[in-house]
Amino acid sequence: MLSERRLEVLRAIVQDYVGTEEPVGSKALTERHKLGVSPATVRNDMAVLEEEGYIAQPHTSAGRIPTDKGYRLFVDKLAAVKPMSPPERRAIQSFLESAVDLDDVVTRTVRLLAQLTRQVAVVQYPSLTRSTVRHVELLSMAPARVMLVLITDTGRVEQRMIDCPAPFGEASLADLRARLNSRVAGRRFADVPQLVQDLAEAFEEPEDRSTVATVLSTLLETLVEETEERLMIGGTANLTRFGHDFPLTIRPVLEALEEQVVLLKLLGEAKDPAMRVRIGHENAHEGLNSTSVVSVGYGSGGEAVAKLGVVGPTRMDYPGTMGAVRAVARYVGQILAES
Amino acid sequence: MLSERRLEVLRAIVQDYVGTEEPVGSKALTERHKLGVSPATVRNDMAVLEEEGYIAQPHTSAGRIPTDKGYRLFVDKLAAVKPMSPPERRAIQSFLESAVDLDDVVTRTVRLLAQLTRQVAVVQYPSLTRSTVRHVELLSMAPARVMLVLITDTGRVEQRMIDCPAPFGEASLADLRARLNSRVAGRRFADVPQLVQDLAEAFEEPEDRSTVATVLSTLLETLVEETEERLMIGGTANLTRFGHDFPLTIRPVLEALEEQVVLLKLLGEAKDPAMRVRIGHENAHEGLNSTSVVSVGYGSGGEAVAKLGVVGPTRMDYPGTMGAVRAVARYVGQILAES
DNA sequence: CCTGGCACTCTGTGCATGCGAGTGCCAACA
């Protein structure tokens, strides 16, 4: 175990490096921080820290910079999440409150996150599977064409066109609509395909209804699959603040940001709503090995319906970023619960 | 007026510079192109071209690069739009055909454009104002809460929640819905607010209906305003191919790309569907002074319902880019017409 | 009007040099 002072030295190195973007040496450290010891002592400590893999030097005779492992220790043991100031909180809340619909909430959240953290923001749309159904609607568009509209308690609306095998009367459509709603309204979305399946089996009589119900069931499943993964990103201009060598690092990051699949993995397992920090090589995706991802779940109730987070250089202000991410997630949750 | 050969020299300079990204000199030019004259002659021509402002040299004793004015001449007089090859056309068509809904069409179009041109792609959603209404629906969500759902002939679906001043019976809702649809279905979207207004005035009887109709009218107007401007971008990773000095150029471009308003202006006046090329300083937005924008309208009928285009360095392959943009626009139009 | 030749101007590169920041190690000290 590292001594108290060595941890203090590590903390100082991380703080200075995050601020200056330059390798930090022993002398500069003792000048900027009140460590109460001489540069020589710090040098010894640094040697140990380097031995243990927490810091490294880019070249011999240069200062030290934290490694991924060093940042990890910093995040786990040395840093406290920095809470937002009351004015900041008010600003967040009022900015989010003026959103008119779900799209707007997400758009605003992305902007807000990007501005607060000065990094790239990623916000996942509230998951269908973990929302409950508020309303299902069937609209007759043409004799054999029906549009299905789904509305969730998080305000999300999805629609799909259905081509029916046979024309469909307005009366039977109304009947189906009523049965459908009485079955699924208020239920969790994940259960809906099964509920609809049951509904289909309950029919014995007119064939067309049962076939439509079957079509519905499969349609709902694909709908869930397809729309599960929507997300929105913003603040990509902040990538230019990555660092001096950034032409090399920025490209794979931009590429990764265009891959929805990668991003979703990035935000982490959707189950747990806890804040999660992935540092450098802890990210599975290779292009993101020099970035860190701070993500957290948000939701209207106690449970997370989706995730949001930011992507930035490993050299980032972790306490501040974590504070901002957490605060935004909290307020988005509130807004969704109200709407 | 410039002589035939001088135009030929300009064309050669543009082609070489676009290919190599390096200033092109007289000797290299005569080697790579069969101009039939000696380097010295080319030098004289270059001097004239520079005098006229079509080309410039970054430093004394360096080769020449085209100016914005040079590219403009090239695009207007010297370049023919390069048509896509049949296999490319087939690929475009089949890729777009497998889209399941409007969102998917737009997403795919963006990807396609970005891949084909290797530049940043921008696609505007089909305009509400210039579409026609296929269907309007009113859904009762709660006693005094109604959801309005709009479906256009381009497959676009928009919805808004309405808080009614007083509870609203299912019967009167159905009545209103029927009247509404008979009035607006098949009409141009731009006319809808007025039509609904007329509908409201036609009512004399139950007050609630007329108030709801009024609410509807204003709601529709704001809906149009708010949703007019949706667009999607992609291929930002291609920004890294901008050039050596790109850390300076890329930032304002990324910033501009996040400003919807700027982008919409960028695509040009929505009225005319003709292909448009804006080169360097021809772009009003300062951050885009070193980029060119190729945009064109697309639509399901003969008329443009929206625009799409790409943003790239002024040093781009104009014939190829224009060919790709035009082809994609054409096929997107087809797909929309079919759906 | 075109062409070859020539002098001139830059940029980019390789190389030697000097400076400064930072390190590692050691001997001395509490």
Added chain:
DNA sequence: TGTTGGCACTCGCATGCACAGAGTGCCAGG
């Protein structure tokens, strides 16, 4: 044992300089 000051050493980086290469402008001759 842990801390400290001192000292030699190592690099990275900036500077200065010479040189090659590409390109230009201009001029005289065909």
